[in-house]
Amino acid sequence: MAVTSAQIYGWLERYAGIVAEQKQYLTGLDAAIGDGDHGINMDRGFQTVLVKLAPVRDKDVGTLLKTTGMALVGSVGGAGGPLYGTFFLRAGAALDGKTEVSDRDLVGALEAGLKGVVERGKANPNDKTMVDALTPAVEQAKQALANGAPLEQALTAAADAAEKGMKATIPLKALKGRASYLGDRSIGHQDPGATSSYLMLRALSDSLATLPQRATTTTTTT
Amino acid sequence: MAVTSAQIYGWLERYAGIVAEQKQYLTGLDAAIGDGDHGINMDRGFQTVLVKLAPVRDKDVGTLLKTTGMALVGSVGGAGGPLYGTFFLRAGAALDGKTEVSDRDLVGALEAGLKGVVERGKANPNDKTMVDALTPAVEQAKQALANGAPLEQALTAAADAAEKGMKATIPLKALKGRASYLGDRSIGHQDPGATSSYLMLRALSDSLATLPQRATTTTTTT
Amino acid sequence: MAEAAVTTRLKKLINTPETEVKDAMAGMAAAHADLIRVEYDPNVIIRKDAPRKGKVGLVSGGGSGHEPMHGGYVGLGMLDAACPGAVFTSPTPDQMARATAAVDGVAGVLHVVKNYTGDIMNFEMAAELARGEGAKVNAVITNDDVAVQDSLYTAGRRGVGVTVLLEKIVGGAAEAGADLEAVTTLAKKVNANGRSMGMALTSCIVPVAGKVTFEIADDEMELGIGIHGEPGRERTKLKSADEIAEILTSTIVKDLPYKRGDEVLAFVNGMGGTPLIELYVIFNAVNRYLTGEGIKITRSLVGNYITSLEMAGCSVTLLKLDGETTKFWDAPVHTPALRWKV
Amino acid sequence: MAEAAVTTRLKKLINTPETEVKDAMAGMAAAHADLIRVEYDPNVIIRKDAPRKGKVGLVSGGGSGHEPMHGGYVGLGMLDAACPGAVFTSPTPDQMARATAAVDGVAGVLHVVKNYTGDIMNFEMAAELARGEGAKVNAVITNDDVAVQDSLYTAGRRGVGVTVLLEKIVGGAAEAGADLEAVTTLAKKVNANGRSMGMALTSCIVPVAGKVTFEIADDEMELGIGIHGEPGRERTKLKSADEIAEILTSTIVKDLPYKRGDEVLAFVNGMGGTPLIELYVIFNAVNRYLTGEGIKITRSLVGNYITSLEMAGCSVTLLKLDGETTKFWDAPVHTPALRWKV
Ligand SMILES: Nc1ncnc2c1ncn2[C@@H]1O[C@H](COP(=O)(O)OP(=O)(O)O)[C@@H](O)[C@H]1O
Ligand SMILES: Nc1ncnc2c1ncn2[C@@H]1O[C@H](COP(=O)(O)OP(=O)(O)O)[C@@H](O)[C@H]1O
Ligand SMILES: [Mg+2]
Ligand SMILES: [Mg+2]
Ligand SMILES: [Mg+2]
Ligand SMILES: [Mg+2]
DSSP: EEHHHHHHHHHHHHHHHHHHHTTTHHHHHHHHOOOHHHHHHHHHHHHHHHHHHHTTSSOOOHHHHHHHHHHHHHHHHTTTHHHHHHHHHHHHTTTTTOEEEEHHHHHHHHHHHHHHHHHHHOOTTSSSSTTTHHHHHHHHHHHHHHHOOOOHHHHHOOOOOOHHHHHTTTTSOOSOOOOOOOGGTTSSSOOHHHHHHHHHHHHHHHHOSSSSSOOTGGGGOO | OOEEHHHHHHHHHHHHHHHTTTTHHHHHHHHHHSSSSSSHHHHHHHHHHHHGGGTTTOOOOHHHHHHHHHHHHHOOOTTTHHHHHHHHHHHHHTTTTTTEEEEHHHHHHHHEEEEEEEHHHHHHHHHHHHTHHHHHHHHHHHHHHHHTTOOHHHHHHHHHHHHHHHHTTSSSOOOOOGGGGGGGGGTTTHHHHHHHHHHHHHHHHHHHHHOOOOTTTGGGOO | OOOOOOOOOOOOOOOOOOTTTHHHHHHHHHTTTTTEEEETTTTEEEEETOOOTTEEEEEEEEESSTTTTTGGGGGGGGGGGGEEEEETOOOOOOHHHHHHHHHHHOEEEEEEEESOOHHHHHHHHHHHHHHHTTOOOOEEOOOOOOSSSOTTTSSSOOOTTTHHHHHHHHHHHHHTTOOOOHHHHHHHHHTTTEEEEESSSSSBBBBOOOOOOOOTTTTTTEEOOOOSSSSOOOOEEEHHHHHHHHHHHHHHHTTTTOOTTOOOEEEOOOOOOOOOOHHHHHHHHHHHHHHHOOEEEEEEEEEEESSOTTTOOEEEEEEEEOHHHHHHHOOOEEESSOOOOO | OOOOOOOOOSSOOSSSTHHHHHHHHHHHHHHTTEEEEEEEETEEEEEOOOTTTTTTTEEEEESSSTTTTTGBBBBBBBBBBBEEEEETTTOOOOHHHHHHHOOOSSSSEEEEEEEEEEHHHHHHHHHHHHHHHHHOEEEEEOOOOOOOOOOOTOOOOOOTTHHHHHHHHHHHHTTOOOOHHHHHHHHOOOOOOOOEEEEEOOOBTTTTTTTTTTTTOTTTETTTOOOSOOOEEEEEEEEHHHHHHHHHHHHHHHHTTTTOOOOOOOOEOOSSSSSSHHHHHHHHHHHHHHHHHEEEEEEEEEEEESOTTOEOOOEEEEEOOOOHHHHHSOOOOEEOOOOOOO
């Protein structure tokens, strides 16, 4: 199945809506082990993304993703801005000029994005960051494609893996980002960035699903 | 009946105890229409008075009262310090060198003290100040003596008049002191300085009473 | 009505309420040994090189809890001494008398007194004492708070923000060698040309009292508040910064009145618990309002200069400037809290 | 966990949370037109006469809510530009890139970055952009907060109070004509010789969040707090000012360590909601402690210089001084928040 610009736009729009809806939730997670702004930052960023995407929404996937990255870099600030910004800039660079994207290309773009996040933030797995949601997601998606699964299934597997990775951050002690200042006091809390990353991947999977869409948000308010 | 230094000392000591006990009450009255420090100020002042009186407690009445006045001037601050300070300095000056004081002398000293308060603070009757308790008290005491009543009875009349004057401050709008800044909002509250003046006169009456002493403080906690 | 004694210190960085003022004075002496010295019992903060022969001495004082006022204004080009009272309680005459003696350089001493009954009476007694010792003492009373109704029959208006500006300007003149009469005349002019009004979002807590002076709901504000937690002119619903700034500024402007073409010093003051970012938001609105009225801000001051412990809120002060007041505002000053050109 | 949207402004002098930073920038521009100019989108506060040909440009920035840091430090002898982010959120690369371009006098630009992941990454991206435009850009990272455990594998210590001192000292050197390498070396030295630790009595309130960042009981304090309301090292019972000052100062002294005979700048900073009188109480205790250790305070700073909105609390910073750092600390400075000798 080839993914179109319209579908990518749909994903970004859907995710913007979810971020708006989950703003307080993400901010609450960040207040516990950070500075209580992650949801606010992401929402400011994705509202900007919607504005910046409007004039280019008919352009190629690469343009959509790079525009998203630039909008995030220029409006989010904090750790989230450069990290999500880099994620989308790199993913977009990988899909430069394409209006239709193959399954492999799409997952490759996610992988490029993750690579950018790791280069920018230098987080290792289990440092209790968004990397802990993104890394298993990309791995599972690649694995699924390699096993011949359709994209829809690969992305569901990615979202499920991200969810697991997100939950697995709870017992971890943070070693990167603001939560690391807490040392042992960061243990027992779910990482906000891993949570927003999971939501992003679930939104992607739901956007591209041909099945009736899963209720993305109900899984996150518990 | 002649009043001795010991009795005057007893009055001052008793009043110091009452001020300590009623500190929060007086402060609460002041918080409503002033800056919430009248009880604190008076207590700081009368604790200082006790310290300064100790070495002169056997001296003449004039010395006791002037020492009290100086101690108040030097430790109370605010409006209360100069006003109560002047009250005791003037009363003491009127009784200079006397170890025994006649009824008329004592009431005359109170009158001199009141005159000092009015000169210092320039309050008129019904300005909602301590003058509203002191003025009728001095008048009643003079009247009673003129009618041939014993000092004890004159001072009871003075305390009763002060109590009435104090209560009569409630409906007044303050025109002097900090409460005047409130304008109409000062209406409906009892003046803290009138209250401490009433307590002072009740303490005097109780100190000099040959009858079993009245429970001074219970009348003030309502 | 009697309250149980409150034992908690209610979240203050102090040792005991009783030692707070002296501990802070010792801290000031340690931090600013180049500018001031302190004396205890009576408590006075004195310019290090006082008395300066031939210079008019400037003495002020008032309750503590308004820092940096007044101790933070002792130094070159401003006050020669400050008398800190107990928190929110005016100091006692022995303090002012000692301060007056310590700074009297034979040219006389001006007492800068905020218009509160207590402050006035204590300073009066101090002046009587000092004059008894042969000192020449004048007093100027600041009464710039437009929130208070003024009348011949009342205690009149409170002295607030203009006091800071007056101490700076008159301090500049005294430093430049003006004599006692000139200094006194200038002080009266500054007071006459200045107006202030304040508001509070939250109460302060007097340490000895150990509890908030007043209760105020989360959606209310107190308009026309003083600097001691005393109630203000009215309690209203919380408004936006622009609306608050307009209420304060328009009331001030109409009072003097300030007129189109006037040049003013605009002073937005924090009550102690309001973040500086918010004071700049207020300044922006004040500036916009005055610009609309054709009144020109030629000097400005933004920050916590006359505070009310940890109260959140602000006050706006305008001072109409002329050549003389501008010159002495600009003159060198070197104190713990204000410093320029030196 | 999801919270209902909070509509109350929680007692702030603002119009809306969204407009707060720009309103305050406009207020700063109006109040300090002689020193700074501001640009919006991207938001930058720039020294009025920048760029100065041949002078190394100093750029800093960070979340808003720490005022006067950093905008209040733009001016002669300190920063050339500051980039205010959203409240408690580091600014974006386009802001720093614009600031860098605006102040580049061909001698290169130093970025002063507090050690927070967000600040570092945004400044890195900005430096990449600026270098792409041909600018010479160095960065120094401040990380003086001893409350945070340092390690190769973590984000390391936060940058707090030393940042202010560094901006002043390095600003003095840049003003005096030091080149980019010299300025960078000096900046690293200042950071290496400085240590800080803070504590809080109350939480702050991020305007957009509209509620306290953390709950804390009336008899508790948070030790080792940062400047964003993030939790600290531990929560303990409230202690006396003397005890608090000793905990903070002794932890700092042991960390570097500062030694008998060392000369230091002692900086007692208020978090924004603590009255100045209390900061002097703390300074007194810090002074007593250091005197006992044989460490000599030769320079001092007391006040609200790196704040956390309306949080009540304080931090203590020590900076070991030598001839060079003392000289540039003493050098003229003229900014909205710090001014001397000019
Ligand atoms: N070095 C890093 N690498 C990857 N992710 C990081 C890193 N540092 C922080 N993060 C992520 O950023 C999230 C916090 O983002 P946000 O709250 O927007 O920024 P800030 O911490 O600057 O306030 C964390 O929950 C974490 O997932
Ligand atoms: N001008 C005045 N004349 C007489 N009494 C006054 C005057 N001004 C104030 N008072 C009295 O002083 C009391 C307040 O005293 P206190 O609270 O100790 O001083 P302050 O008002 O300075 O805080 C008032 O309740 C009033 O009775
Ligand atoms: Mg955050
Ligand atoms: Mg009072
Ligand atoms: Mg008082
Ligand atoms: Mg943040």
